[in-house]
Structure formats: structure tokens, C-alpha cells
Amino acid sequence: MEKREEEMTTVTVMHGCMIITMDNEQRVFRDGGIVIEGDQIKAIGQSSLILAEFASLAAEVLDLSGHILLPGLINTHVHTSQQLARGIADDVDLITWLHHRIWPYESNMTEEDSYLSTLLCGIELIHSGVTCFAEAGGQHVSGMARAVDLLGLRACLTESIMDSGQGLPSSWAARTTQDCLQSQKENYERYNNTAQGRIRVWFGIRQIMNSTDRLLLDTRDAASQLKTGIHMHVAEIPYENQLVMDVHKIDHGTVTYLEKINFLQNNLLAAHSVWVDNSEISLLSRAGVKVSHCPAAAMRMLGFAPVREMLDAGICVSLGTDGAPSNNRMSIVDEMYLASLINKGREVYANGTTDPTALPAETILRMVTVNGAKSVLWDDELGSLEVGKKADIVVVNPSTWTMVPVHDCISSIVYCMRTENVDSVMCNGLWIMKNKKITCVDEEQIILKAKQASVELLKRAGIKLPSRMNII
Numbered sequence: 001m002e003k004r005e006e007e008m009t010t011v012t013v014m015h016g017c018m019i020i021t022m023d024n025e026q027r028v029f030r031d032g033g034i035v036i037e038g039d040q041i042k043a044i045g046q047s048s049l050i051l052a053e054f055a056s057l058a059a060e061v062l063d064l065s066g067h068i069l070l071p072g073l074i075n076t077h078v079h080t081s082q083q084l085a086r087g088i089a090d091d092v093d094l095i096t097w098l099h100h101r102i103w104p105y106e107s108n109m110t111e112e113d114s115y116l117s118t119l120l121c122g123i124e125l126i127h128s129g130v131t132c133f134a135e136a137g138g139q140h141v142s143g144m145a146r147a148v149d150l151l152g153l154r155a156c157l158t159e160s161i162m163d164s165g166q167g168l169p170s171s172w173a174a175r176t177t178q179d180c181l182q183s184q185k186e187n188y189e190r191y192n193n194t195a196q197g198r199i200r201v202w203f204g205i206r207q208i209m210n211s212t213d214r215l216l217l218d219t220r221d222a223a224s225q226l227k228t229g230i231h232m233h234v235a236e237i238p239y240e241n242q243l244v245m246d247v248h249k250i251d252h253g254t255v256t257y258l259e260k261i262n263f264l265q266n267n268l269l270a271a272h273s274v275w276v277d278n279s280e281i282s283l284l285s286r287a288g289v290k291v292s293h294c295p296a297a298a299m300r301m302l303g304f305a306p307v308r309e310m311l312d313a314g315i316c317v318s319l320g321t322d323g324a325p326s327n328n329r330m331s332i333v334d335e336m337y338l339a340s341l342i343n344k345g346r347e348v349y350a351n352g353t354t355d356p357t358a359l360p361a362e363t364i365l366r367m368v369t370v371n372g373a374k375s376v377l378w379d380d381e382l383g384s385l386e387v388g389k390k391a392d393i394v395v396v397n398p399s400t401w402t403m404v405p406v407h408d409c410i411s412s413i414v415y416c417m418r419t420e421n422v423d424s425v426m427c428n429g430l431w432i433m434k435n436k437k438i439t440c441v442d443e444e445q446i447i448l449k450a451k452q453a454s455v456e457l458l459k460r461a462g463i464k465l466p467s468r469m470n471i472i
């Protein structure tokens, strides 16, 4: 029996590359080697030592000279359901965006649409070096799970949950609090810990304006009982805070109210959290709430999040792309670049200059690795390249016009790297992209099917986009 198991686990050795481990000692091997056994990292160190000890045992020995290895990147706020809606809500105000584009679109999705949308989204995530993502809350978890399983990715899947609010499509408006909880418990039963343990199921709250207190509190209790997380959009716009203040007769916004009803816990992943004041930053920090900062989406529709202040207060802040209609580009590589620039630009001194030292490259890199892993409550196995952790690895080829010359590998990764520099991606010990080719699905076929499904979905939802300029 023992021998059989031994035969089944393959050993892969990669060597000759720079390895940015993101471990506690912040080790970077100039000429490093790493050994993968099954789905785990078995050894890591200097190339010569790794080769001497493991090369003879390996089924595959890869010389990755000139490449940089990183832990798999973690995108902590993704709307997989919205990928087929890329470009349907550009340059419109938030109410048009939500009520006239996104809600009609999402409420008309079939299970197959969710599957295709997640496949298309997943392909883009993998190309940008993502091995794990947190779904922000979308339609048809079954479709998402099928796609994640097939792509070989890792994900925390969440259903979009609303039990109240103005202007909801009729099929959603009919949902009771009980329905919302029951459906999520069933998703948990069915899909949690499936796909070789790559899929986990979380609870969702779309946002406070679409949630009763009963939903908030029962979600808190159910998630605690099942030892899973909650993903929720928190304090996105001033209007949200104002509404909470008016309805509940309090003098601060969403975060203050959530604390008042004992909703804030360390398993809460709060998306955006742009409109929080200093007292609310303290509340988030004290409760151990994690924050997903989505720089592109924030710049487009929400505002400047106090990211430096949140990091200074000890809050675990990670990065997310948000959905395709809020960003268009679903590349975590682009978000790294934006997160740094936007947060430097936000620190304007009295003389009008900005602060180039704000959010340095190593902080940004921590946000998409170590902090990402903590945010998805998976840091015991993810976020760094260390013995015993899951083999989720990104291979970067820096020898292109986008990155050459590389004098400082950490700053090059954050400020120079493009999605196109991501060469190969391993998740759970298997290559899900090799030499820029997605391994588990036919990318061209999915692009074709996604185009058709998107046109049909928009027709079904009655969404017509006004034409721009003089298209003849």
C-alpha cells in the first residue's frame, strides 16, 4: 500500500531561478531550487543543494535559468459572473451601472452562463498569475464550481445574496432571508472542499443596503458554525453611509453600525471599504476584519481608500480586480501597479508633491501573496513558498522589453511586470498554464462560446447600449 502511494506522487524539481519566497524571513534565492511532491512543496533552497539531493528522485527536472518564481498570486475580490458583461457599463453613473446594466444582466444568467463566464474570467486570472481567488458573490455557484474545477484553480466561492432593498429585479426581490441562508448552506454542503480541496464555499452579503439585520446576524452565526468566511461590499460610497446613518439614527456609517450589531469578526472579508474614518479603521483593526482594496474599480467609481492608514493600523489589506464591468482588465498584475501609484498619489503634501515612499513594492507584493492568503483564511497552506505549503507557483520570464534590465527584482515585479511576463502557473502541484498556454481547457473554444453567450444574455436582459461617436 505504501509503495503504491509513493508511485502515485510525482516529484518535480525546478532550479537555476530566482525564488521570491515571501516567507517570514523574506528570503529571496538568487539561484534557487524548489522540489514539488504531489500538491506540496517538499524542499526549497540553493540550486546546487536541491539538485544534489533531489534530482535523481524527480520525474521532471526543469532548468528555469533567467526566470523568477513567486508564490501563486491571490485576487481577493472577483465577480466571475460579470465576465460576460465586460464593456456593458463604461462611463455611466453608479445607478445606471447597477439598476440598468448589472442587475438586469446578472438576474438573467443561466447556470451555463455562469459556467462560461467563470471559465473566461478564470483564463484571464491564470494569465495574470492568479492561483486563488475570492468570489465577491455571483450567480449559480454550481456553474462557478464546474469551471474552477476544470481550470485547476483554487477559489472561495460565494453566492450573491440580497434579501431587501429598492429596485431589485422581480426574481431577486421575492427572495426571503430564509431562502438566502438555506441556499448558501446547500452550496456549502455540495461544494465545500471539492475539486481536490481547491474549492471552499463562503457566505455572501452583497451590501448593507440590500440586507436585513436578520440576514446579517444569521449569516454571521452560520459562517462561524461552519468555520468559513463572509464576503461583503462595505462602505463603498458616501450615499451608503448616509443611508445607514439616517435609518439607524447613528452618527457614523456602515462599519460603525456593523460593529454595533456585533457583525465584525475576523472571518469577514470587506471589499473596498473606501469611506471609513479613523474610528472605523480602529474598529476594523480590532475585530481582525480583512479588507480587499480594488484600485481600478475604486478610481473609477468609488474614491480613494485610506489604504496606508489601514495598513498602519494593522489591518490585513489585500488586492482585488473586482468585476469586468468595473475594471475591464482582470489582471492582478495591473492592480499591483495601480495600487502603488494611486496610494502614492493620494499622499499629497502641502506643497503639492506626492509621497513616493508610500506603499513600497515589498508591501504591494505582500498584499497579493501573504495578505491575500490571510484574507481568504488559507494562510496555513498558501501565500508563500515554504516546505509543507501547497505548490501554487508563478513562473515569470523577465527577459522581455517590458522588464529588462532587472536590477531590483521586487520593484521590477511591481512596477515593470506585465501580465505577458507570466510564463507558467502551477496550482496544487499541477501546471494550469505552461509556456502561456492554458493546459486544462481550449482557450479559443471558450472565447468563441463566451462571445455568443454574452450577446444572447444581453438580448434576454433587454440591455441596449447607446452607440458612441458615428459608427457607420
Ligand SMILES: [Zn+2]
Pocket (backbone or CB within 6 Å): 077, 079, 136, 233, 271, 322, 323
Ligand atoms: Zn465587487
